[in-house]
Amino acid sequence: MNMFKTLAIATALCAGVAVQARPLADIQKSGTILLGSEGQYAPFNFFKGKQLTGYEIEVAEAVVKKMGLKFEWKTVGFDALLTGLAQDRWDLVIASHAITEDRSRAVTFTLPHYCSGGIIVSMKPEVAKAADLAGKVVAVQTGTTYLEAVKKVPGVKDVKNFPTDEAARNALASSRVDAWVTDRFVAKEMLAKAPKAGFRTGDMLFVEQVAAAVAKGNQGLADAWNKALKEAIADGTVGAISKKYFQEDVTCK
The missing domain is CATH 3.40.190.10 (Periplasmic binding protein-like II)
Structure with a gap:
């Protein structure tokens, strides 16, 4: 959905609270990555009954599988997602955030998963x-x-x-x-x-380009996600998910 926020709140939280995002090694040790999304933005992320699903949800789960991890989802209102990331409430957010200069000052974006x-x-x-x-x-x-x-x-x-x-x-x-x-x-x-x-x-x-986001500076996690995302795109996994929801390939060309 391609969202824009000044993110002054998130930036203030980053500056004013001693929160340490979980590095990749800690996530790998636990075996589970905590993912945040909105769950109200069909067809990207939404609830079908009690089941969280959608293009972004399936892409994220495919990427996590390639990372050799399990996943746990947390859903909140869109405005709270990046703020919660800054508070270390989850490791990564995937909820149709467009890459913008303002957001990039507060979070580290991964490679885009659609345009x-x-x-x-x-x-x-x-x-x-x-x-x-x-x-x-x-x-x-x-x-x-x-x-x-x-x-x-x-x-x-x-x-x-x-x-x-x-x-x-x-x-x-x-x-x-x-x-x-x-x-x-x-x-x-x-x-x-x-x-x-x-x-x-x-x-x-x-x-615009749309990507997942991790806490500012958590580059190790971003790099691991990017590697797995590239693999999922290269082997056709993301393309198949895309065509399921949109009848076309929505990845960035």
Whole structure:
């Protein structure tokens, strides 16, 4: 979902609390890596009944297997994920975080596991391009890169924040906003599930790389993850997972 946060809170936590992230050797000794995700961002990470699943969940579990480890999942609201990483509540976060300069000051990103971007969704054909957002009220999920992207569009009347993409979508469906900017794959799945709901996708506002994150400076863990991720991409594992959820390869080219 490709999220943007200034991360002042996380940075402050890193600076003000003596927290030591678990290095790779400690994780290997324990045999289990603690993974954090949101669980509310289908098709990337979501609950099917009580089972956490999705593209990112399956990719992460495949990577962990190649690392020779077991995994344990923790799920919290998106805004708390990177802060929890800074507090050493988990070892790695994978929840559609776009790589941004601000985030990179607070965490260490792995290699990207997919590329995507923000797309305009509306109920009217005349709201499809960035220029069409002039004078309009636009919905975005709180904490996402879409917030800053929409703010940069000239003439936007207002940007409304919602705690989840589902809430933002519902605001559009009930005409409380004129448009919604979200991840292009989230929009694609929504249209597939509700083709008669009246939603229309427009132009992409931007493209971005999405990656997992570890505590700032925990390079050993990042390197081990990257090695395993490359192997999972090379042997077709990630491609197969991608096609299962998107009918296309979403890895960065």
